[in-house]
Amino acid sequence: MPWDVIIFYMIGAVCVLSAAGVVVANNPVHSAIFLVLCFFNVAAIFVMLGAEFLAVAQIIVYTGAILVLVLFVLMLVDPDDLPEFHAARPVQRYVGLLLGLILLLEVGVAILDRSVVGRRAVADQQEFTQIVDLVGGNTQALGRTLYTQYLLPFEVISLVLTVGVIGAIVLALPERLGERLYRRRGTISLGHPRGTDLALPAGPVGESPIAGPTPGAEVVPGGYGRRLIMARDPNEQPVIGRR
Amino acid sequence: MQVFGENWLVVGLMTISAFAMGMTLLILNWIVAPSKPSPVKGAPYESGVPDVSPVRPRYTPRFYVVAMLFVIFDIEAIFIYPWAVNFDVLSRYGFLAMVIFIFLLLDGYIYAWKKGALEWV
Amino acid sequence: MENDQPLWLTFIVAFVLMNVLLVGMAYMTWFERKVIGAFQDRLGPTRTGPAGLLQPIADGIKLLGKEDLIPRAADKVVFYFAPLIVFVTAIVGVAVIPFGGTVEIFGRDVNLFITDINVGALFIFAFSGIGVYGIILGAWSSANRYSLLGGLRSAAQVVSYEIILGLSLVGIFILSGSLNLRDILARQQEPLELGPLEISNWFILSQPLAFIIFLIAAVAETNRAPFDLPEAETELVSGFHTEYSAFRFSFYFLGEYISMIVVSLFASTLFLGGTDGPGSDRYWGLGVLWLLAKTILFLFFYVWLRATLPRFRFDQLMGVAWKVLLPLVLVNIVITSFIRLAANEGIPTGWWWVIGAGGAVLLVILVVQLFTSERESSAAPATVRQP
Numbered sequence: 001m002p003w004d005v006i007i008f009y010m011i012g013a014v015c016v017l018s019a020a021g022v023v024v025a026n027n028p029v030h031s032a033i034f035l036v037l038c039f040f041n042v043a044a045i046f047v048m049l050g051a052e053f054l055a056v057a058q059i060i061v062y063t064g065a066i067l068v069l070v071l072f073v074l075m076l077v078d079p080d081d082l083p084e085f086h087a088a089r090p091v092q093r094y095v096g097l098l099l100g101l102i103l104l105l106e107v108g109v110a111i112l113d114r115s116v117v118g119r120r121a122v123a124d125q126q127e128f129t130q131i132v133d134l135v136g137g138n139t140q141a142l143g144r145t146l147y148t149q150y151l152l153p154f155e156v157i158s159l160v161l162t163v164g165v166i167g168a169i170v171l172a173l174p175e176r177l178g179e180r181l182y183r184r185r186g187t188i189s190l191g192h193p194r195g196t197d198l199a200l201p202a203g204p205v206g207e208s209p210i211a212g213p214t215p216g217a218e219v220v221p222g223g224y225g226r227r228l229i230m231a232r233d234p235n236e237q238p239v240i241g242r243r
Numbered sequence: 244m245q246v247f248g249e250n251w252l253v254v255g256l257m258t259i260s261a262f263a264m265g266m267t268l269l270i271l272n273w274i275v276a277p278s279k280p281s282p283v284k285g286a287p288y289e290s291g292v293p294d295v296s297p298v299r300p301r302y303t304p305r306f307y308v309v310a311m312l313f314v315i316f317d318i319e320a321i322f323i324y325p326w327a328v329n330f331d332v333l334s335r336y337g338f339l340a341m342v343i344f345i346f347l348l349l350d351g352y353i354y355a356w357k358k359g360a361l362e363w364v
Numbered sequence: 365m366e367n368d369q370p371l372w373l374t375f376i377v378a379f380v381l382m383n384v385l386l387v388g389m390a391y392m393t394w395f396e397r398k399v400i401g402a403f404q405d406r407l408g409p410t411r412t413g414p415a416g417l418l419q420p421i422a423d424g425i426k427l428l429g430k431e432d433l434i435p436r437a438a439d440k441v442v443f444y445f446a447p448l449i450v451f452v453t454a455i456v457g458v459a460v461i462p463f464g465g466t467v468e469i470f471g472r473d474v475n476l477f478i479t480d481i482n483v484g485a486l487f488i489f490a491f492s493g494i495g496v497y498g499i500i501l502g503a504w505s506s507a508n509r510y511s512l513l514g515g516l517r518s519a520a521q522v523v524s525y526e527i528i529l530g531l532s533l534v535g536i537f538i539l540s541g542s543l544n545l546r547d548i549l550a551r552q553q554e555p556l557e558l559g560p561l562e563i564s565n566w567f568i569l570s571q572p573l574a575f576i577i578f579l580i581a582a583v584a585e586t587n588r589a590p591f592d593l594p595e596a597e598t599e600l601v602s603g604f605h606t607e608y609s610a611f612r613f614s615f616y617f618l619g620e621y622i623s624m625i626v627v628s629l630f631a632s633t634l635f636l637g638g639t640d641g642p643g644s645d646r647y648w649g650l651g652v653l654w655l656l657a658k659t660i661l662f663l664f665f666y667v668w669l670r671a672t673l674p675r676f677r678f679d680q681l682m683g684v685a686w687k688v689l690l691p692l693v694l695v696n697i698v699i700t701s702f703i704r705l706a707a708n709e710g711i712p713t714g715w716w717w718v719i720g721a722g723g724a725v726l727l728v729i730l731v732v733q734l735f736t737s738e739r740e741s742s743a744a745p746a747t748v749r750q751p
Contacts, residue, residue: 029504033442036497047251053543056486057321064493065317068523069310071500075516076307136328137482139543143325147333151340154322158344161315162351168311169360250479253374254459254487257478260379261452264386265615268428269448272611276431285436287508288606306516309682313523316690320530323697324486327537330701331708338705342723345694352690353730361686362679 008048015041028074032067039063050129053139308360319348378478381463382455389621390420396667403671430610435507438607442505447605447612450498450619453491457626460484462546463655464639467648476648477546484545485537488630489530492585492623496522499604502616506607514603517593517678524685525584525591531693532577535700536567536634545633552637553645566637573696575635577689579665582627584681587620589670593678628662629655 018041021034039062046055132141146154326333326341333340355361394409394416401408409416434443464476481487496519503515537543540551548567556565568575584591595603605616632638636658639651676684 027439029439029442029501033497033501036494040494044255052251052481052483053325053486056483056490059490060486060493061314061317061321064490064496064526065310065314065523068496068500068519069307069314071504072306072310072516072519075504075512136542137544139325139328139482140541143329144332146322147326147329147337147340155340155343155347157322158319158347161318162347162354164315165312165351165355168308169355169358172305172308172311172360250481252371253378253479254456254481256375257378257382257456257459258452260375261382261455262448264382265448265451268611272428272430272432275428276610278431280433282436284433287435287437287506288510288601306520309520309524312686313527316527317523317530320527320534323531323534324537324543327534327697327701328541328543330538330704331541335705335709338701339719341701342698345698346723346726349694349727349730356687361683 004048008045011041011044011048015045029071032071032074035070036063036067039067050132051138053142312355312360315348315351319344373472373474374478377474377476378459381458381478385455385458385622385625386618388625389618390424392621392625392663393423394420395663396670399664399667400671403668424614427611427614432610432612433607435607437507439505439507442501443607444612446498446502446505447608447615447619448498449501450495451615451622453495453498454619454622454626457488457491457623458629460487460545461626461629461633462549462638464648464651476652480544480546483543485533485543485548485634486530488626489526492522493526495619495623498616498619502608503604506604508607510601511604511606514595514600514606517600518587518604521587521591521593521681521685522585524682525581528577528581528685528689528693529585531690531697532574532581533634534693534697535571535574538697538700538704539567539570549633549638549640553640564637564640566635566640568635571635571696571700573692574700577693577696578631578635580684580689582631583666583669584685586623586627588624588666590673590675591681592675593681624663624666625659628659628666631662632658 015038018034018037022031022038025031025034039058043055043058043063046052046058132138135141135144322344323341326337330337397419398408398416409419412418412422434440459478460481462477462480466473466475499522500515500519503511503518506512536548540548542548542551552564552566554565555562556569583589587593587595593603595605600606605613608616632655638658639655641650641654641657644651644654
């Protein structure tokens with residue numbers, strides 16, 4: 001087997017495994033990490049196909065921008081507010097399964113379309129490479145096509161992006177738009193299971209330089225840290241033992 | 244080697260060897276350094292007092308707005324690069340296309356500014 | 365690839381370069397301490413070796429001998445690997461920097477560049493974009509609120525300034541017609557005639573605004589003073605690496621300094637002609653020295669900033685990126701492309717004037733709207749947040 005095929009299979013395997021990891025991982029942040037890995041390997045496959053600009057764009061836009069957004073949201077949202085990660089409603093599960101199958105079929109058709117029927121976008125790989133080299137590289141070739149043949153879609157993209165800006169502002173800053181409705185804003189969670197990032201253990205007090213609960217005082221089950229609450233939003237009543 | 248040149252292969256090798264270098268240093272650290280974990284050492288750093296505030300501190304959603312704006316302008320930048328390298332070829336029509344593109348995006352940008360999405364208070 | 369150098373030779377060059385970078389990073393810390401010492405009328409390190417030259421080695425050995433603490437609540441695997449991401453992405457960025465052409469060393473042709481990829485300039489952005497994950501994941505996995513806040517700040521800051529950094533180079537890409545750093549370098553070696561004088565056409569001459577913006581954004585991108593908010597010790601203990609110790613901590617440190625060096629190399633290549641300088645066309649060693657001299661100039665600038673300027677506030681930091689620098693880079697792009705267009709095709713005539721005037725009028729309307737209408741901005745009172 002030629003070595004580039006071996007490398008391709010290695011990259012592909014990592015890609016598929018990390019994609020599976022996205023689905024399987026329990027912690028949403030771990031899922032995001034697997035997704036980064038997956039995107040990175042997809043970029044490597046783009047490189048192998050000679051699409052250097054696309055590979056770098058994939059890394060800059062998908063791993064560099066969109067997944068940072070995903071991570072921010074994961075850290076902003078309290079996981080307790082999310083539906084159970086692996087226990088979606090049956091309807092959601094079946095619809096999800098159905099969509100997955102449709103996607104699989106589409107990919108299958110696309111692959112068969114190219115390999116069995118033998119349709120190719122460019123008849124000759126060598127000819128294609130020569131054309132790309134002639135204009136000075138992948139980026140140049142892409143730009144020439146994009147800004148001549150696909151000019152209108154390109155301009156429409158700017159409208160889509162503008163809608164994105166407006167959507168983000170409507171979602172995240174409702175009070176700025178004059179909506180006087182109260183929302184719980186700005187919860188971020190560490191994403192750890194509840195309580196694991198609590199302070200000191202209830203171990204022997206003698207070892208700690210810090211005074212633990214004084215002997216004889218009422219010991220609150222679940223650690224003495226729970227009841228003393230600082231730095232709360234003054235407008236919100238502390239709800240102890242929520243859920 | 245056809246399309247997939249050695250140029251990128253060496254980048255992959257560099258990544259792997261940098262990773263190996265890092266792991267070597269970490270293993271060296273692991274061998275040399277003492278390891279006496281204790282509950283106090285394992286506690287989150289809180290300037291020497293027990294951690295008493297709620298488990299989930301609250302942060303501002305403005306981080307989300309910044310990330311969203313970043314996604315938008317990052318995509319804009321990605322579209323500008325192929326235009327920039329082809330500038331001499333695309334000439335005046337390319338220039339006009341990009342001016343319209345930037346202008347439309349500027350619209351969203353000014354909307355964000357006026358709605359105060361760029362203020363961090 | 366220009367010449368078919370065997371892969372192992374390229375890899376040796378790369379490996380040597382990586383080690384040089386590590387040593388350079390170590391001596392960057394020495395350099396910084398000496399320079400800051402001089403700024404503050406002190407001596408800096410003097411005890412270890414002549415002029416404290418062995419200080420970085422002593423620091424390294426000390427860090428190797430420290431206990432590697434892991435917080436009990438930490439996400440172990442992520443906590444282990446996050447610092448490595450920062451380190452690896454910082455060091456791989458050097459792959460696209462050209463240190464010269466093909467030269468003869470020990471009777472063999474050796475390329476003084478590691479890769480010659482077509483998207484070299486974007487490659488550095490891509491890798492610095494991945495480097496953000498090292499910070500944000502390390503911060504998250506520490507399970508400490510200072511870490512997380514530092515990490516979020518850092519990510520928000522780095523991504524905001526990454527756009528500025530990327531867009532500030534568009535002028536150069538327009539002028540050179542390539543994203544390849546070797547092409548950009550070659551383009552700068554073309555002579556520019558100023559009357560009797562003939563100088564190299566460095567991009568700092570044609571892109572001065574972009575150069576200034578790039579410098580500011582580069583300082584912010586590498587989390588350096590005065591933009592070192594992610595590790596602001598007055599408010600965040602030490603930011604995203606609060607819980608890190610021993611060598612795992614030093615990877616963040618290494619990453620920061622290496623990315624400083626790489627960004628300086630990058631800036632010298634883009635704006636100051638890289639290896640270009642008197643005599644560099646005859647002796648390749650001189651070219652490398654010129655590049656190093658320019659890089660050290662940038663590094664000195666970094667240290668100078670740290671010694672001189674107080675730290676920004678976070679809202680100021682984000683304000684500078686989004687309200688000052690972003691409009692400026694867009695203006696720079698439009699002006700550069702317009703001048704280039706005029707140079708290529710002559711001054712536009714006829715209906716192009718109409719279009720230009722119409723665009724200008726629309727722009728003025730937008731800007732006037734921005735500054736005259738009632739703004740619901742920071743002035744919006746906090747009373748909005750009523751239950």
